[in-house]
Amino acid sequence: MSTLDKYFYKINDVNINVNNLYAQSECFNYNGFYIYPMIDDFFENAFISDNHFLKWLNTKHPFKCALIKMQPNTTYNWHKDVRRGVCINVLLNHTDSYTLFSDDIFDESNGLYGDIIKMNYENDKLYLFNNQIPHAVYNFEGERTILSIEFMKDKNELSYENLLNEIKNEYTQVAH
Numbered sequence: 001m002s003t004l005d006k007y008f009y010k011i012n013d014v015n016i017n018v019n020n021l022y023a024q025s026e027c028f029n030y031n032g033f034y035i036y037p038m039i040d041d042f043f044e045n046a047f048i049s050d051n052h053f054l055k056w057l058n059t060k061h062p063f064k065c066a067l068i069k070m071q072p073n074t075t076y077n078w079h080k081d082v083r084r085g086v087c088i089n090v091l092l093n094h095t096d097s098y099t100l101f102s103d104d105i106f107d108e109s110n111g112l113y114g115d116i117i118k119m120n121y122e123n124d125k126l127y128l129f130n131n132q133i134p135h136a137v138y139n140f141e142g143e144r145t146i147l148s149i150e151f152m153k154d155k156n157e158l159s160y161e162n163l164l165n166e167i168k169n170e171y172t173q174v175a176h
């Protein structure tokens, strides 16, 4: 087990077909993130059904999906997600952006100081993401686009640790 597993986990051997992604043209702004929900028919029919892992996952823990765009020279500063315990992110494109985690940045004795861990996102790969450890995104150049898979279950119903264990112990045993 990697020491980074508590922050994020690359789901190996699962590739998504980006040609099956059809986002709505209308977006809404959430704290500087521009969110484009998926078009449901395409999402259900092609994106999930073409992918063994996503089909398995959606049966166990139903999810929805959106493209999230971030403009250059912007940050999404240190936070824990209000609702989500865990999500799955796929970095689709970026030029110079950084996703960081910190264990102690919200520790009052440390104030705003803390150790940081850089997430080395590989494009087009699925990453389980721990939304309950403080994290931040800095985008220095170009538009940054991620696909974010968000579960219907909130942080009280589905934790990062539980889903990580399920994926490691159950998904790998399924023939695919």
Ligand SMILES: [Fe+2]
Binding pocket: 079, 080, 081, 131, 135
């Ligand atoms: Fe977040």
